[in-house]
Amino acid sequence: MTYDDNNIFAKILNGDIPCDKVYEDEHVLAFRDIAPQKKTHVLVIPKGRYTDIVDFGSNASPEEVLGFYKAVAKIAKDEGLTTNGFRSIANTGEFGGQEVPHFHMHLLGGEPVGKMVG
Numbered sequence: 729m730t731y732d733d734n735n736i737f738a739k740i741l742n743g744d745i746p747c748d749k750v751y752e753d754e755h756v757l758a759f760r761d762i763a764p765q766k767k768t769h770v771l772v773i774p775k776g777r778y779t780d781i782v783d784f785g786s787n788a789s790p791e792e793v794l795g796f797y798k799a800v801a802k803i804a805k806d807e808g809l810t811t812n813g814f815r816s817i818a819n820t821g822e823f824g825g826q827e828v829p830h831f832h833m834h835l836l837g838g839e840p841v842g843k844m845v846g
């Protein structure tokens with residue numbers, strides 16, 4: 729999949745569209761999902777142009793990959809998700825139900841999340 733520079737998360741990254749930001753550093757931006765599916769629903773995205781988790785894992789630099797997972801851990805702790813647990817999801821491609829073609833990880837919690845696959 730080639731990266732679409734007009735996808736909605738690219739527009740959030742370049743400032744064309746606002747977001748409810750929870751964290752930002754040189755590698756990562758995290759913001760609240762516009763349609764939260766649980767009490768806490770945060771999206772964590774790399775700043776680089778990666779379509780999905782496979783593109784990210786294949787082509788991102790070690791610094792980007794490390795920065796991404798360090799940020800996920802920090803956000804999970806800062807959001808209070810580590811006390812009772814949470815779910816991280818990276819939907820990928822058509823069968824995975826991915827809607828936005830910029831790699832993102834959902835962090836869902838703040839209440840029981842339910843069955844793994846609904």
Ligand code: AMP
Pocket residue numbers: 736745747759760761762763764771818819825826827828829
């Ligand atoms: P996915 O189906 O894994 O691609 O998830 C895309 C997510 O992006 C959905 O949960 C949407 O609610 C969310 N979303 C779409 N547009 C925005 C936006 N402008 N700000 C925050 N979240 C968004």
